[in-house]
Amino acid sequence: MEYVHGGDIYTHKGMTDFSVNLNPFGPGRAVVEAARKSMDQIGNYPDASCRKLKSALAKRLEVPAEHIICGNGAADLIFTAVLADCPRKALIPVPAFAEYEQALRATGCEICYYKKREATGFQLEEDFLDLLNEDIDMVFLCSPDNPTGKLIDRSMLWKILARCETYGIRMVLDECFIDFAENAATASILADTKRWRTLFILRSLTKMHAIPGIRIGYAVTSDMEFLEKMEQSRQPWSVSIPAQVAGMASLKEGMRVKRTCDFTNRERIWMENELNKLGITHYPSDANFILMRSGINLYEKLKKQKILIRDCSNYKGLGEGYYRVCMRQRGDNQKLIDALGEILYAGQGEF
Structure with a gap:
């Protein structure tokens, strides 16, 4: 391949x-040291529920711990979300991260594309909203976008979210690079997961903390039924002990x-x-x-x-x-x- x-x-x-x-600057010393020390525990199975990591994330993000799911990197959660939801038809604005399409194709999902225009800096435009209808089951978005690095305006995200709520479309919003955005606190709509069940925010700890070899990501949604389906759709122990420990250490940085x-x-x-x-x-x-x-x-x-x-x-x-x-x-x-x-x-x- x-x-x-x-x-x-x-x-x-x-x-x-x-x-x-x-x-x-690479990974922080405290994160590396935490991962190194955790090797003493590799004779045990990891906590399949990632309870300590979820608790630390919940405190940092100000969301309920039960709204969080951790995974073997963000890519693991993309595939698990698609497998759990089994969408019949999905929408992807392109250009976009390849894993969205790969995960959807793995389940036989029909994919529609919205081609962003170079003339507007590959930004989403109002006509994107017209494609969100009863035929679509899932939509993938990325903010900051990959490969352009551009944030999606919050007002546009709210318009998209309102359409998704109306038609029951799962809105997967990839915020893996949000920590690099100068106005990250006001650009993210993670807090909206508490009241919008269709919103599924995807994040990674590997980008900002430079630990891609560890593989640790998480997602947030208030759709408890969907989270349960995700847990039932994947292998147990998908997040190793070193990854969980490194993840907790990274939250102190x-x-x-x-x-x-x-x-x-x-x-x-x-x-x-x-x-x-x-x-x-x-x-x-x-x-x-x-x-x-x-x-x-x-x-x-x-x-x-x-x-x-x-x-x-x-x-x-x-x-x-x-x-x-x-x-x-x-x-x-x-x-x-x-x-x-x-x-x-x-x-x-x-x-």
């Missing part, structure tokens, strides 16, 4: 990796999260300005990554300079010439900009 994501450091060894959207958010937002603004100077087309982002477009094969050109970026040509709704880069620390970011400048100079033309 073709690998369709970033972070394939096993194929592309020894490269500076801009293809994954993680905390540029409030100041580190703020510093990282401030840093990545400053670096994104800096990088956007540098891309403007080079004349590279890119799209407004609210997250820790940028989508850009070029007539030059930047993926192959940068690979020769030991820099790995995300080739987005396999995103439905994009195609050849689209690339995504994350924010790393300034030295690496400068290295990327310098390399792009060299490619432009060598081509004696424009991107």
